[in-house]
Amino acid sequence: MRRDLSDAPFLLAARGRQPSRLPVWFMRQAGRSLPEYRRLRTGVDMLSACFDADLLTEITLQPVRRHGVDAAILFSDIVVPLRAAGVDVEISSGVGPVVRSPVRTASDVDQLPELHTEQVDAVAGGVRALVGELGGTPLIGFAGAPFTLASYLVEGGPSKNHERTKALMHAEPELWHRLMDRLATMAVTFLRAQLAAGADAVQLFDSWAGALSERDYRRFVLPHSSKVFAGIADAGVPGIHFGVGTGELLPAMREAGADVVGVDWRVPLDEAARRMSAGGRDAPVVQGNLDPALLLASWPVVEDEVHRIVEEGRAAAGHVFNLGHGVLPDADPTVLTRIVELVHGLRPGPTGR
Amino acid sequence: MRRDLSDAPFLLAARGRQPSRLPVWFMRQAGRSLPEYRRLRTGVDMLSACFDADLLTEITLQPVRRHGVDAAILFSDIVVPLRAAGVDVEISSGVGPVVRSPVRTASDVDQLPELHTEQVDAVAGGVRALVGELGGTPLIGFAGAPFTLASYLVEGGPSKNHERTKALMHAEPELWHRLMDRLATMAVTFLRAQLAAGADAVQLFDSWAGALSERDYRRFVLPHSSKVFAGIADAGVPGIHFGVGTGELLPAMREAGADVVGVDWRVPLDEAARRMSAGGRDAPVVQGNLDPALLLASWPVVEDEVHRIVEEGRAAAGHVFNLGHGVLPDADPTVLTRIVELVHGLRPGPTGR
Numbered sequence: 001m002r003r004d005l006s007d008a009p010f011l012l013a014a015r016g017r018q019p020s021r022l023p024v025w026f027m028r029q030a031g032r033s034l035p036e037y038r039r040l041r042t043g044v045d046m047l048s049a050c051f052d053a054d055l056l057t058e059i060t061l062q063p064v065r066r067h068g069v070d071a072a073i074l075f076s077d078i079v080v081p082l083r084a085a086g087v088d089v090e091i092s093s094g095v096g097p098v099v100r101s102p103v104r105t106a107s108d109v110d111q112l113p114e115l116h117t118e119q120v121d122a123v124a125g126g127v128r129a130l131v132g133e134l135g136g137t138p139l140i141g142f143a144g145a146p147f148t149l150a151s152y153l154v155e156g157g158p159s160k161n162h163e164r165t166k167a168l169m170h171a172e173p174e175l176w177h178r179l180m181d182r183l184a185t186m187a188v189t190f191l192r193a194q195l196a197a198g199a200d201a202v203q204l205f206d207s208w209a210g211a212l213s214e215r216d217y218r219r220f221v222l223p224h225s226s227k228v229f230a231g232i233a234d235a236g237v238p239g240i241h242f243g244v245g246t247g248e249l250l251p252a253m254r255e256a257g258a259d260v261v262g263v264d265w266r267v268p269l270d271e272a273a274r275r276m277s278a279g280g281r282d283a284p285v286v287q288g289n290l291d292p293a294l295l296l297a298s299w300p301v302v303e304d305e306v307h308r309i310v311e312e313g314r315a316a317a318g319h320v321f322n323l324g325h326g327v328l329p330d331a332d333p334t335v336l337t338r339i340v341e342l343v344h345g346l347r348p349g350p351t352g353r
Numbered sequence: 354m355r356r357d358l359s360d361a362p363f364l365l366a367a368r369g370r371q372p373s374r375l376p377v378w379f380m381r382q383a384g385r386s387l388p389e390y391r392r393l394r395t396g397v398d399m400l401s402a403c404f405d406a407d408l409l410t411e412i413t414l415q416p417v418r419r420h421g422v423d424a425a426i427l428f429s430d431i432v433v434p435l436r437a438a439g440v441d442v443e444i445s446s447g448v449g450p451v452v453r454s455p456v457r458t459a460s461d462v463d464q465l466p467e468l469h470t471e472q473v474d475a476v477a478g479g480v481r482a483l484v485g486e487l488g489g490t491p492l493i494g495f496a497g498a499p500f501t502l503a504s505y506l507v508e509g510g511p512s513k514n515h516e517r518t519k520a521l522m523h524a525e526p527e528l529w530h531r532l533m534d535r536l537a538t539m540a541v542t543f544l545r546a547q548l549a550a551g552a553d554a555v556q557l558f559d560s561w562a563g564a565l566s567e568r569d570y571r572r573f574v575l576p577h578s579s580k581v582f583a584g585i586a587d588a589g590v591p592g593i594h595f596g597v598g599t600g601e602l603l604p605a606m607r608e609a610g611a612d613v614v615g616v617d618w619r620v621p622l623d624e625a626a627r628r629m630s631a632g633g634r635d636a637p638v639v640q641g642n643l644d645p646a647l648l649l650a651s652w653p654v655v656e657d658e659v660h661r662i663v664e665e666g667r668a669a670a671g672h673v674f675n676l677g678h679g680v681l682p683d684a685d686p687t688v689l690t691r692i693v694e695l696v697h698g699l700r701p702g703p704t705g706r
Contacts, residue, residue: 163646163681171650210598213619213644245563247600248619266566266601291566293516297524328516 002198002237003131008138010070013348014201014238014260016285016317022310023070024343025140026336027242027262028326029063030075033333036062046091050080053125060130064137067337068344070320071138071201072130074194076123078144078205079152081190084119087112087153095157102156104168109179112153115186120193127197140240141199143190145206146183146224148243153179162211169220180224188231195235203240203262204228209253210245210264217249222256229257240287244325251276254284265291265324270315285318290339292323295331299338306339310346319348355551355590356484361491363423366701367554367591367613369638369670375663376423377696378493379689380595380615381679382416383428386686389415399444403433406478413483417490420690421697423673424491424554425483427547429476431497431558432505434543437472440465440506448510455509457521462532465506468539473546480550493593494552496543498559499536499577501596506532515564522573533577541584548588556593556615557581562606563598563617570602575609582610593640597678604629607637618644618677623668638671643692645676648684652691659692663699672701 005011009019031037037059041049049055059075079089079097088100103109117124130139152158154165169176191202204225209217229239241253242262254261254276261284263272269286276284290305306321313319321343327336358364362372384390390412394402402408412428432442432450441453456462470477483492505511507518522529544555557578562570582592594606595615607614607629614637616625622639629637643658659674666672674696680689 161646161678161681163649163683166644166646167649167654170647170654210619213621215621245598266563268566268568291519293514293519294523296516296520301520301523325514328514330516 002200005136005138005200008070008136008200009348010138010320011200011238013318013320014240014285019348021344022319022321022346022348024321024340025069025071025073026063026067026323026327027073029067029069029073029336030059031327032329033327033331033336034062034066036066046077047080047083050075050077051084051122053122053129056123056126057129057133060126060139061133064134066333067340069137069340071140072134073140073203074123074127074130074142074199076142078148078207080123081115081120081143081186082149082153084190085113085115085186089152097152098157099153103153103179104164106175109175109182112179112182114182115189117189117193120190123190124193124197127194127199131198131200138200139198141191141194141202143187143202143204143228145204145209145221145228145243146180146187147209147212147221148205148207149183149186150179151208162208166216169216173220176220177223180221181227184224184227184231187228191228191232192235195232195237199237201238201240202232203242204258206241206243206253209243209249212249214248214252218252222252225253225256233257242287251278260285260287260318260320262286262322263288263324265289269309269312269319273316283315283317285320286313286316287320287322289322289324292325292328292331295328295335299335302335302339303342306342307346310343355553358489358491358553361423361489361553362701363491363673364553364591366671366673367593367638372701374697375672375674375699375701377674377693378422378424378426379416379420379676379680380426382420382422382426382689383412384680385682386680386684386689387415387419389419399430400433400436403428403430404437404475406475406482409476409479410482410486413479413492414486417487419686420693422490422693424493425487426493426556427476427480427483427495427552429495431501431560433476434468434473434496434539435502435506437543438466438468438539442505450505451510452506456506456532457517459528462528462535465532465535467535468542470542470546473543476543477546477550480547480552484551484553491553492551494544494547494555496540496555496557496581498557498562498574498581498596499533499540500562500565500574501558501560502536502539503532504561515561519569522569526573529573530576533574534580537577537580537584540581544581544585545588548585548590552590554591554593555585556595557611559594559596559606562596562602565602567601567605571605575605578606578609586610595640604631613638613640613671613673615639615675616641616677618642622662622665622672626669636668636670638673639666639669640673640675642675642677645678645681645684648681648688652688655688655692656695659695660699663696
């Protein structure tokens with residue numbers, strides 16, 4: 001049973017309602033920017049940490065304690081459901097996920113295992129512990145979107161150009177859609193396990209979607225990301241949809257069923273809101289969008305940017321302050337704490353709904 | 354003295370005039386996709402090849418002979434003028450350019466050497482040989498734009514997030530502008546050497562500009578890229594301006610003084626033309642924009658994409674067919690040749706001017 005957090009600023013803003021303060025959290029807030037995280041991870045590989053209920057609970061809590069952010073984000077990795085289902089994938093240091101047997105043929109796709117809920121029991125256990133510990137702070141669940149999972153599977157690892165993935169979608173569209181349908185089902189199973197354990201919201205993270213034109217996104221990706229949002233709609237929690245470099249895709253990513261669309265630093269939030277409300281649609285709720293690289297600049301630079309972004313966010317129906325991508329490992333965590341204090345001191349915008 | 358190529362389809366299209374056929378060339382057409390290139394490069398490192406007049410001439414000619422493209426692009430590398438001026442930079446295999454002493458302080462910037470024309474005599478010699486060999490095919494000169502050079506210098510090598518570069522521009526804008534001014538001067542010197550030797554057009558390649566918001570691009574980059582175009586304007590040759598992921602920047606990149614704006618595959622050419630002619634400006638000439646990843650798909654996929662792109666290009670004042678980024682090393686060169694034949698069989702669009 002889910003906690004009643006109806007006054008939580010993050011959840012109010014995500015639903016386009018008026019929060020008592022402007023909510024803020026940071027993508028990758030749980031991670032390498034924190035010395036207490038680096039200590040916990042010493043000698044523990046990434047995927048082991050993601051499947052250890054105690055460890056993922058503690059890692060998820062660290063930035064909430066330190067920064068006073070308005071939401072916790074489940075510490076996980078995009079490939080966790082693949083690994084849980086039995087796919088041979090490792091996270092190689094300095095490289096990223098490496099899939100031993102890339103998925104490229106009909107037989108590869110048919111042999112891709114399904115994810116069963118009990119295979120992510122450790123994650124669900126972490127979520128249950130977290131909702132017990134978090135008090136009034138909402139917990140955002142997390143899953144990688146089907147396209148990003150597909151790219152790792154087809155390429156066999158991180159890819160700059162996604163050429164095998166794009167060639168497959170165009171040359172064998174039926175096979176592509178079969179693969180994507182399986183991955184959408186997997187994401188739904190993973191998210192439903194988190195929701196059943198008490199997660200208060202979800203973020204569907206499509207890291208690589210920005211590599212696609214809107215045309216290809218709508219044809220090859222949108223139906224499957226829509227299936228993910230539809231598959232969790234009965235939980236009634238806000239869904240966030242984010243990818244980097246997605247200026248051309250924002251309306252389509254909203255149409256997938258997202259309540260909140262994350263925007264990177266390339267598109268100002270007022271322009272993002274304009275694009276997503278074109279054609280007479282309701283103003284959207286946006287999340288973003290401080291360039292994480294600027295955390296390495298001086299405080300007056302950060303302060304000016306935060307003020308500008310909050311002003312631009314007032315054009316939307318709601319604004320969840322965040323970075324435009326994940327916290328970089330070299331970021332100074334004290335700057336993140338100052339940003340939280342600054343954002344909390346600013347007046348939340350009027351809702352547009 | 355420059356050749357008179359007033360009927361060359363590439364030059365006519367680049368000037369917004371009606372060519373006899375739709376011109377086509379490919380970014381990175383001279384390079385690893387060609388077995389004859391890989392043979393020539395055996396045992397020769399990249400920068401040595403760029404400073405060997407005979408070798409760069411032959412490498413530049415290879416794709417013209419093989420594919421029958423409408424323009425040659427000078428075989429070079431973005432860091433060639435830096436290396437020529439005396440900066441300690443190597444191209445490390447599988448990594449990219451590595452700068453031994455990154456440029457981050459006022460003293461680093463002041464010690465950055467100037468480029469003197471005679472330091473690129475080998476390149477100029479190659480250009481002279483090329484214009485003798487190329488017959489009626491125009492030669493496009495090449496330089497990296499100041500921002501991309503600055504990123505390599507500040508980061509010390511290729512960077513995913515450009516965090517030190519962005520931190521420097523925001524935190525120390527005066528120092529940033531001094532660095533960029535020096536790099537713009539260097540690009541002008543390099544391009545003027547190529548133009549004096551007979552190049553018929555130039556492409557200013559800003560690989561990483563797409564990492565910036567339009568706001569930051571206009572403040573920190575546009576004045577310097579404008580200086581490059583202004584510094585070669587008296588040559589009267591068409592200037593192409595390209596970066597990847599620049600959907601938000603297209604109007605600004607045109608304003609820098611470009612005659613032709615290259616567009617990647619994320620933005621359809623008709624939409625790109627619309628963005629650049631907003632506010633009552635003339636329709637632009639565009640270059641692009643087949644996704645290079647699709648060269649790995651089957652021919653019918655490529656054929657459909659080429660037809661679509663040529664149709665969309667008719668919305669512009671001129672269209673130079675190209676990829677939306679460079680040829681990938683795994684691309685099959687016979688597909689490139691077929692694309693040239695296909696494009697040449699299609700009706701060039703009416704000019705919008």
